[in-house]
Amino acid sequence: MRAVPCLQFVYIHRVMVVPITPTSYGLRSHVELGPGSSGLDHTSFARCDHVRVVSTQRLSTRIGMLSPQDLAAVDQPLRFVLDLTCEASRTRTPFSS
DSSP states (O other), rough: OOOOOOOOOEEEEEEOOOEEEEEEOOOOOOEOOOOOOOTSSSOOOEEHHHHHHHEEEGGGOOOOOOHHHHHHHHHHHHHTTOOOSHHHHHHHTTTTT
């Protein structure tokens, strides 16, 4: 009997991104990012409610990089938007109410 893999991962050259905008809409899912070490030249907002999957070919140059503090600030609203905030969401099945 030969072993058969259960899952096969195919590298598809895609990444999930959170868009950044200079406009504040006052929503909890929008995280303020200050200029400075991040590489941004003005205050911007990470729009965690607009997560997208894009091809890595569309990414040209790195403009900046978020600090660990900014990443932590983006993490909580992103978990909320993706419904990863509580244990119940991890055990719920597609058919449960």
